[in-house]
Amino acid sequence: MALEMGLWRADGSKLERIEPTSIGLESQLETYIESDPTMLGTSLLLIGRQVPTAHGGYVDLLAVDETGTVHVLELKRDKTPRDVTAQALDYGSWVSTLSRGDIVAIWNSYKPHKPFEVAFAEAFGDAPPEDLNTSQVFTIVAATVDAATERIVRFLNEGYGIPINVVFFRHFEDGGNRYLARTWLVDHEMQPTKSGSSGKQVKSKEPWNGQDWYCSFGDDGTSRNWVDAATHGFVSAGGQSWYSRTLKNLPVGGRVFACIPGSGYVGVGTVTGTATRFDQLKIDTGDGPIFLASLPLLGNYTRPGDEDDEIAEWAVPIEWTHTVPKAKAVWQKGMFANQNSVAKLRQAFTIEQVSTAFNLDD
Template sequence: MLHQNLWYIENGNEVESITIEENKLEKLFVKNPDILDRSWLIIGEQVYTDAKKYIDLLCMEPDGDLVIVELKKDMTPREVTAQVLDYAASVSEYNYNDILNVYSKYVEKHPKAPKTLEEAYQKRFNNKFTLDDDTFKPNIKMVIVAAKMDKSTERIIGFLRDKCDVLINILFFNVYECNGKQLLGRTWFGDDIEERVLKSDNAKIWNGYAYVAYGCGGHRKWEDALKYGFISAGGGSWYSNTLKNLDVGEKIFAYIPQKGYVGYGIVTDTLEQAKDVTFDVNGESITFADFENGINYLYSSDDPEQAEYVVKVKWIHTVDESNAVREPGFFANQNSVCKPTVSVWNDTVNRLKQIWNINE
């Protein structure tokens, strides 16, 4: 069991630990979601489930994964563990429209919230929302919020995490009072279990083809990527960092969210910020600033965190956006780049090779 003590540095006195009602804590989370996690968007509060009970909070991460947040309240620790697993089973059946309905009910409770999930996502993560029926294939994560847990429950949670790779964790919150002001302390039971699961997935056989999501819109166009030979992402490190996973010589299939697959090519250069990239066009050096279509790839060029990043590609087969290939069951993902080891990715690659007559 984790226990945290705080001392006031000025006089060395121990800060007094106090209790806070769970409903007040829930309201605090809704008002200040960063207290829970900066990468979570709250999309539902008191969400009714098939279990005929209510999830305290339902959150979404930038890649579309869902996080069930359950406050322990007056239940025993073992009861809340069983309940959150039941909630996860129910949420795992949700489709894209179910999530939209969950958020619409959240807006009814909180009229000042953005009216649509797309707007809420844009405001929270500063990037365009590209989830749809194809890309909505979330992992379901579970977080139990508590001031403390008994040894038995921690042993159960540890077993589920370490032996079964279940995406479950405990978030300990303790409230302290000092000079008439309240302080909130947060401690995780363990590291992010998903990171360990993803690393273990790398042991599975990867087919050698990387998936790239190329989000078209106000900041970029597929026509540019075709003409000059590149893929790009930006607007936050969550979107651009995965581009680092591409090595020179790797083969990629490019996907435009909500449209379909548009290109197959080979990576020819390492990651660069857009402001530093040049293209050789008929012996002339061209930069993004020279593009004449009005698209500004150099937005936030002075902020490395928000800037656009580019990887050059030699395209082998491409189609324009209007002829994007999209079939039921195709692999799609919210990440800018990933190297899937799931069977649906193998099926997607084989089907695209067949459609585009790619022989290797």
């Protein structure tokens, strides 16, 4: 049974039905959605319009949400029930094979003057997730569909859990004012389909160069201070094993991008030794090795119970290539940040921005 949307003008105790019009609506929907994708009821960043596929045909609209799920938006226009559903699934199967680099390339063709990471951060308030396009959602956009299309979509969605749905728009005019009404065929809070379910691995993450690491340096000015780290050459973390555990992943020879949460990137350097308890780490001051903890430090790197290695502060010696004061930290929307003390730095955008700011390529 086809869905029907009604709109009535309430004038006192009298109701007058406003009849929908469809003149030109389906030809305008693509433009409407592009101008404001929130009209679909979900926060989306459009990454492409009329995107050519590898097998012929064009995806009407392609978008991502804040989780990195890719949304395939296919407009019904004058397609038959079989064509519109088959096309959405066909395009979706192609999208599921796209790597992270493919997704970014589609964006670059669509909006070449703004980095994808910046646009994502502006849309959702954070950098893109490391995993991108691990799942997909398929949406048919229409003014009306016939019973056969509804039947097919319900069968796939409700019977087999395929995340395909129909969003309906109806156009109303009343007294010179124009309105769009929206409804969904089935509950649109669907579980997206996962890429790689057929056994094919999709590269959803940026490749790691095997060298660069992100390090979060929690400078609160009291227990830990960036001036100490920049002056004496180290990064540190501790208080719980959750914080110090990842610090121990830093390999000798690895390159570290130090970031102060809430401020930005403040240093880049090379790891010169393995993780050691802060109170046991010796550094070379030029006059021979000396315990780091014996130096005049602004931070207090001790805490109650730190005789336990899991609570103690741990440090890794770093030979800094470039550092800046906390007040001059480098940050831009879309840059990589992570809740772990140390993580592999895959995001080329962050590496490029920091390298440029620190003149590392010179």
